[in-house]
Amino acid sequence: MQSQPVTDHFERKVAILTRLAEVSNILNSTLQQDALLAHLMDAAAEIAGAEAASVLLWNTTTRELYFAATTSSEAQMKLLGRPVPHEGSIAGLALRENRIVQVDNVADEPQHYNKLDEEFRFSTQSVLAIPMTSKEKLIGVLEVVNNKYGRLWTEEDHNYLSILAAQAAVAIEVAQLISALKKANEELSQIDKLKNDFIAIASHELRTPLGVILGYASFLKETTSDEVNEHASKVLSSALQLRRIIEDLTNLRYLKEGQAEIYLENVPLASLIEDVNRDIATLAEARMHTLEIRVPQESPTMYIDRIRTGMAITNVLNNALRFTPPGGRITVQADVRTRDEIWISVTDTGIGISENHLDRIFDEFYQVEDHMTRAHNGLGIGLSIARALIRAQNGRIWATSPGLGQGSTFTIALPLAQ
Numbered sequence: 001m002q003s004q005p006v007t008d009h010f011e012r013k014v015a016i017l018t019r020l021a022e023v024s025n026i027l028n029s030t031l032q033q034d035a036l037l038a039h040l041m042d043a044a045a046e047i048a049g050a051e052a053a054s055v056l057l058w059n060t061t062t063r064e065l066y067f068a069a070t071t072s073s074e075a076q077m078k079l080l081g082r083p084v085p086h087e088g089s090i091a092g093l094a095l096r097e098n099r100i101v102q103v104d105n106v107a108d109e110p111q112h113y114n115k116l117d118e119e120f121r122f123s124t125q126s127v128l129a130i131p132m133t134s135k136e137k138l139i140g141v142l143e144v145v146n147n148k149y150g151r152l153w154t155e156e157d158h159n160y161l162s163i164l165a166a167q168a169a170v171a172i173e174v175a176q177l178i179s180a181l182k183k184a185n186e187e188l189s190q191i192d193k194l195k196n197d198f199i200a201i202a203s204h205e206l207r208t209p210l211g212v213i214l215g216y217a218s219f220l221k222e223t224t225s226d227e228v229n230e231h232a233s234k235v236l237s238s239a240l241q242l243r244r245i246i247e248d249l250t251n252l253r254y255l256k257e258g259q260a261e262i263y264l265e266n267v268p269l270a271s272l273i274e275d276v277n278r279d280i281a282t283l284a285e286a287r288m289h290t291l292e293i294r295v296p297q298e299s300p301t302m303y304i305d306r307i308r309t310g311m312a313i314t315n316v317l318n319n320a321l322r323f324t325p326p327g328g329r330i331t332v333q334a335d336v337r338t339r340d341e342i343w344i345s346v347t348d349t350g351i352g353i354s355e356n357h358l359d360r361i362f363d364e365f366y367q368v369e370d371h372m373t374r375a376h377n378g379l380g381i382g383l384s385i386a387r388a389l390i391r392a393q394n395g396r397i398w399a400t401s402p403g404l405g406q407g408s409t410f411t412i413a414l415p416l417a418q
């Protein structure tokens, strides 16, 4: 028959191992490091039969140890953040000498730091301090205090607590990584905001002088001799190109989801096409393109944001003009497809798009041509802006092309008014 103490010993062992396995499970399944550390401390206290447990970390700046985790009692948690001297504390001794320090009676240990005991009216009697390492660097100490059952800690306790100390080190490292990541993320958003503000301000500032250039160039073109007129045309066409780029920059903010303020209303197709035609006819003429518009006899009414849809169609039309050699044909066609949808398509006779690029051209900053050798200017955002604007009003946009050199068609599907 087994004697009682042996059975007790095994039961205790099983309980400890179960607790350790439970901690490992939690360690693998949570990213909430604070809660995890508190749990680890509770487990450490329980396994060591101690009144409390804590982790003290080494602060490389202040060169002190401070409480980073404690058992989850309210009184213990008041210790969080409190410093403990490196020289003149049991935790400091364990860290300095990188060894387990066990003090069974602190009254006999001059290194014991008793200031906190006085402040928190706590009476420390025994301490077991286990150094913690992370990637072979000493980072702090796991400490348990006051053996509740009046027994002395044994080598077995040292071993169990060393396992918990290693787990706590991992949890702390993960916590530090997460907080560094969060910080980096915040900094990135800050930089992103600064960049966006800068682009908004710069494009706004560029617009005013450009307006003056456009005005004078148009005036000169209308009122002067043939030779000056020709120069004025060149200035005008470059200024128009510049305007398009500045508009893209101004509209960059629409790329961020939810940033486009959408105002939906009933808009007759005819009036939308009129707006677009007004914007684009001069440019088409300048490139000697034929612009053909085919709309249904009876103008249907759409339920859209007039300005944003106009911007999207203008972007697509601008591309058709640019990617079609002079003298091409650009066709704008509108068809009522279903009871609740109209398709507006822009077809050109230009350079065409190979199949593998058809989706990607809608991605931000994507251009088919290599930016070092390309013949066309632009920022690679016109189509992404068009897609964001159309999607924001529950529409769709896509491109088709029979192949390189055979032109392209861009189609925008929009909701009809009901």
Ligand code: ADP
Binding pocket: 319, 320, 323, 348, 350, 351, 352, 353, 361, 366, 367, 368, 369, 377, 378, 379, 380, 381, 382, 383, 384, 408
């Ligand atoms: P970008 O201002 O640089 O032209 P976009 O987003 O408007 O940027 O267009 C992205 C790319 O899609 C263009 O650089 C071009 O390679 C291709 N593309 C767009 N429209 C056409 C078109 N009508 N014909 C051929 N390629 C086109």
